[in-house]
Amino acid sequence: MSESVVLQVEGLCFSYPECGVLEQWSAALPAGLALALGDESSGKTTLLRLLAGELTAQAGRITLQGTNPGEDPKAYAQKVFWVDPRSGDLDTLTASGLLDSLSVRYPLWDAAALDAHIEGFALHEHLHKPLYALSTGTKRKVFMAGALASNAPLTLIDEPVGGLDKPSIRYLAQALASQATRSDRLIVVAHYETLVDVPWGSVVDLVRR
Template sequence: MSENMVLQVEGLCFAYPECGVLDQWSAALPAGLALVRGDESSGKTTLLRLLAGELTAQAGRITLQGVNARETPKAYAQQVFWADPRSGDLDQLTARGWLGSLPARYPSWDAAALAVHTEGFSLHEHLDKPFYALSTGSKRKVLMAGARASGAPLTLIDEPVGGLDKPSAAYLGRALAQVASQPGRVVVVAHYEALPGVPWGTVVELHG
């Protein structure tokens, strides 16, 4: 793997019983921002779940900073941030409780960054609510605040603007732009179009 690449994907193949999704898909992503763009049902979320280790590919290799996802899954998982905004796994936790659990998992956790993003996303009034009581937009904002503060070498964000109000969407763009200059970290965002003003380093197209 090139020393300039944080994430390398080679020959990835994945299919559900009813349909194929990825066939010999490969990509090399340097540090910075990467956009996975595609229409509905093009495989964006499936790709993020594969990169997160939540799904297992039928073939192919995923390597993150020299760590192979298949050969050393635990070491790989320790370098990845992924929280599915559609999942109900966090429903019984409060936003504050979940955020408070993250420093133990992520060695590069940035408490100052969390404070900045909590303010930027106007999350203070929602921190003591359980996830099931949060709106779609508020839930996404909590997850993205955690994602940005995690410092994880591979950070995966799915459909980030779903349910966001305009001020929060504008703040998201600024927060993502800050990642572009961070060494050793790639943030992969799946969305159907490029977010305005965000300096994408890599754009990957999925066609389903």
């Protein structure tokens, strides 16, 4: 794997019983920002779950900075940030409780960056609330504040603007842009369109099935 490549995916195959999703899918992504672009049911979320190690591919290989999820899942998991914004598994936690738990999980956690994202996403008044009590947009903002502060070498963000107000969308674009020149981190965002003012280094088109 080239030194400039953070994430190498080779021949990835995955299908659900009712349909195929990825067939011999490969990519070599450098550090910076990558957009996984596709329509509804194109496999965007499935791809992120595979990259996170939450799903296991039927074939293929994923290598992140020399680590493979099949060979060393614990080491791989420490390098990846992924929270499914649609899941309710964490809903009993307060927003601050979730963020506190993430700070322990990720060794490169940036507390100063978290403070900036809490301010930028206007989350202060929501930190004491359980996640189940938050709106869809606010819950997403909590997850993205944690994602951006995690400093995880591979950070996965799914459908980032769902439920967000315009100031939060603008802040998100600024926060992502600030990570574009990182040489030690890859942020993969899955969305159905490009986001204005985000300097994507890589764009991966997922064909609608």
